Amino acid sequence: MVNMTENTGSVIDEDTFSVRRTIRIAASIDKVWRAVAEPEHISRWFGRTVLDGTGVGATGTMTFPDYDVIPLRIEARDEPHLISYRWNNDDALGELPDAVDESTSTVFTFTLDEIDGGTQLTVVESGFERTSAPLENLESHRTGWDLELDKMVALVESEAAESDA
DSSP: OOOOOOOOOOEEETTTTEEEEEEEESSOHHHHHHHHHOHHHHHHHSSEEEESOSSTTOEEEEEOTTSOEEEEEEEEEETTTEEEEEEOOOGGGSSOOSSOOTTTOEEEEEEEEEETTEEEEEEEEEOGGGSSSHHHHHHHHHHHHHHHHHHHHHHHHHHHHHHHO
16 A cells, blocks of 8 residues: 655635645656646546636536535646646535636646656635625635645555556
8 A cells, every 4th residue: 555645735815716635646746737637637636627628718516425516627737747627616605607707716737847756736726705705704714725636646546556566
Protein backbone atom coordinates (compact mmCIF):
# COMPACT_ATOMS: atom_id res chain seq x y z
CA MET A 1 0.00 0.00 0.00
CA VAL A 2 1.24 3.46 -0.91
CA ASN A 3 1.40 6.08 1.82
CA MET A 4 -0.26 9.26 0.60
CA THR A 5 1.77 12.47 0.80
CA GLU A 6 0.65 14.54 3.80
CA ASN A 7 -0.44 18.05 2.87
CA THR A 8 -1.68 21.06 4.81
CA GLY A 9 -5.32 22.08 4.49
CA SER A 10 -6.99 24.86 2.55
CA VAL A 11 -6.97 28.43 3.82
CA ILE A 12 -9.57 31.15 3.46
CA ASP A 13 -8.69 34.74 2.61
CA GLU A 14 -11.73 36.78 3.64
CA ASP A 15 -10.22 39.98 2.17
CA THR A 16 -10.20 38.52 -1.35
CA PHE A 17 -13.12 36.09 -0.83
CA SER A 18 -10.96 33.17 -1.94
CA VAL A 19 -9.92 29.69 -0.84
CA ARG A 20 -6.37 28.44 -1.54
CA ARG A 21 -4.64 25.12 -1.10
CA THR A 22 -1.12 24.15 -2.16
CA ILE A 23 -0.19 20.47 -2.09
CA ARG A 24 2.61 18.16 -3.14
CA ILE A 25 1.91 15.03 -5.17
CA ALA A 26 4.45 12.24 -5.69
CA ALA A 27 3.64 11.92 -9.41
CA SER A 28 4.73 13.53 -12.67
CA ILE A 29 3.20 16.79 -13.82
CA ASP A 30 1.64 14.90 -16.77
CA LYS A 31 -0.23 12.52 -14.45
CA VAL A 32 -1.46 15.39 -12.27
CA TRP A 33 -2.47 17.38 -15.36
CA ARG A 34 -4.65 14.51 -16.57
CA ALA A 35 -6.27 14.35 -13.12
CA VAL A 36 -7.32 18.03 -13.22
CA ALA A 37 -7.87 18.60 -16.96
CA GLU A 38 -9.37 15.44 -18.50
CA PRO A 39 -13.05 14.80 -17.68
CA GLU A 40 -12.66 11.02 -17.42
CA HIS A 41 -9.91 11.51 -14.83
CA ILE A 42 -11.64 14.35 -12.94
CA SER A 43 -14.71 12.12 -12.63
CA ARG A 44 -12.68 9.54 -10.69
CA TRP A 45 -11.94 11.86 -7.73
CA PHE A 46 -14.23 14.90 -7.97
CA GLY A 47 -17.68 15.16 -9.50
CA ARG A 48 -18.77 13.28 -12.62
CA THR A 49 -17.54 15.69 -15.29
CA VAL A 50 -18.73 16.04 -18.87
CA LEU A 51 -17.32 18.71 -21.21
CA ASP A 52 -18.01 19.43 -24.89
CA GLY A 53 -14.29 19.98 -25.58
CA THR A 54 -10.98 20.65 -23.89
CA GLY A 55 -10.19 24.23 -24.89
CA VAL A 56 -11.07 27.61 -23.42
CA GLY A 57 -14.82 28.14 -23.67
CA ALA A 58 -15.70 24.43 -23.55
CA THR A 59 -18.84 23.94 -21.48
CA GLY A 60 -20.33 21.04 -19.62
CA THR A 61 -21.46 19.87 -16.24
CA MET A 62 -20.21 18.43 -12.99
CA THR A 63 -22.50 16.14 -11.01
CA PHE A 64 -22.07 15.06 -7.40
CA PRO A 65 -24.02 12.29 -5.64
CA ASP A 66 -27.23 13.61 -4.06
CA TYR A 67 -26.75 17.04 -5.64
CA ASP A 68 -27.84 18.99 -8.68
CA VAL A 69 -26.01 19.10 -12.00
CA ILE A 70 -23.63 22.08 -11.91
CA PRO A 71 -22.86 24.02 -15.11
CA LEU A 72 -19.11 24.33 -15.79
CA ARG A 73 -16.93 26.20 -18.32
CA ILE A 74 -13.17 26.23 -19.01
CA GLU A 75 -11.93 29.81 -18.57
CA ALA A 76 -8.17 29.41 -19.19
CA ARG A 77 -5.82 26.61 -20.20
CA ASP A 78 -2.02 26.44 -20.50
CA GLU A 79 -1.10 22.74 -20.63
CA PRO A 80 0.38 21.35 -18.38
CA HIS A 81 0.69 24.29 -16.01
CA LEU A 82 -2.71 25.95 -15.58
CA ILE A 83 -6.39 25.23 -16.04
CA SER A 84 -9.22 27.39 -14.78
CA TYR A 85 -12.92 26.57 -14.51
CA ARG A 86 -15.99 28.69 -13.79
CA TRP A 87 -18.94 26.97 -12.12
CA ASN A 88 -22.24 27.71 -10.45
CA ASN A 89 -22.36 26.77 -6.80
CA ASP A 90 -24.68 29.13 -4.95
CA ASP A 91 -26.99 26.73 -3.10
CA ALA A 92 -29.11 29.53 -1.66
CA LEU A 93 -30.47 30.41 -5.10
CA GLY A 94 -32.53 27.23 -5.23
CA GLU A 95 -32.52 25.48 -8.59
CA LEU A 96 -29.29 26.02 -10.48
CA PRO A 97 -29.52 27.43 -14.02
CA ASP A 98 -28.62 25.32 -17.06
CA ALA A 99 -25.67 27.55 -17.98
CA VAL A 100 -22.92 29.26 -16.00
CA ASP A 101 -24.34 32.35 -14.28
CA GLU A 102 -21.69 35.07 -14.49
CA SER A 103 -23.29 37.06 -11.67
CA THR A 104 -22.97 34.38 -8.95
CA SER A 105 -20.41 31.84 -10.20
CA THR A 106 -16.93 31.30 -8.80
CA VAL A 107 -13.71 30.42 -10.61
CA PHE A 108 -11.25 27.74 -9.52
CA THR A 109 -7.76 27.56 -11.01
CA PHE A 110 -5.27 24.72 -10.78
CA THR A 111 -1.61 25.73 -11.17
CA LEU A 112 0.93 22.93 -11.56
CA ASP A 113 4.70 23.17 -11.09
CA GLU A 114 7.32 20.44 -11.39
CA ILE A 115 9.21 19.98 -8.13
CA ASP A 116 11.77 17.52 -6.88
CA GLY A 117 9.92 14.25 -6.35
CA GLY A 118 6.73 15.19 -8.17
CA THR A 119 4.33 18.06 -8.69
CA GLN A 120 3.19 21.02 -6.64
CA LEU A 121 -0.47 21.82 -7.25
CA THR A 122 -2.17 25.00 -6.09
CA VAL A 123 -5.90 25.52 -6.36
CA VAL A 124 -7.43 28.96 -5.82
CA GLU A 125 -11.18 29.46 -5.92
CA SER A 126 -12.38 33.06 -5.98
CA GLY A 127 -15.52 35.09 -6.52
CA PHE A 128 -17.36 34.18 -3.32
CA GLU A 129 -18.30 37.83 -2.78
CA ARG A 130 -20.83 37.30 -5.61
CA THR A 131 -22.59 34.44 -3.82
CA SER A 132 -25.59 34.85 -1.52
CA ALA A 133 -23.67 33.74 1.60
CA PRO A 134 -19.98 34.49 1.02
CA LEU A 135 -18.54 33.39 4.39
CA GLU A 136 -20.58 30.19 4.56
CA ASN A 137 -19.67 29.31 0.97
CA LEU A 138 -15.98 30.01 1.68
CA GLU A 139 -16.02 27.59 4.60
CA SER A 140 -17.97 24.95 2.68
CA HIS A 141 -15.52 25.08 -0.22
CA ARG A 142 -12.49 25.13 2.11
CA THR A 143 -13.56 21.79 3.58
CA GLY A 144 -14.57 20.55 0.13
CA TRP A 145 -11.15 21.23 -1.39
CA ASP A 146 -9.48 19.42 1.51
CA LEU A 147 -11.64 16.33 0.98
CA GLU A 148 -11.55 16.28 -2.83
CA LEU A 149 -7.84 17.02 -3.26
CA ASP A 150 -6.91 14.38 -0.67
CA LYS A 151 -8.88 11.87 -2.79
CA MET A 152 -7.02 13.04 -5.90
CA VAL A 153 -3.59 12.74 -4.24
CA ALA A 154 -4.36 9.18 -3.09
CA LEU A 155 -5.58 8.18 -6.55
CA VAL A 156 -2.78 9.79 -8.58
CA GLU A 157 -0.01 8.61 -6.24
CA SER A 158 -1.30 5.04 -6.19
CA GLU A 159 -1.53 4.98 -10.00
CA ALA A 160 1.95 6.51 -10.31
CA ALA A 161 3.38 3.88 -7.93
CA GLU A 162 1.72 1.07 -9.95
CA SER A 163 3.05 2.37 -13.28
CA ASP A 164 6.54 2.78 -11.79
CA ALA A 165 6.55 -0.76 -10.33
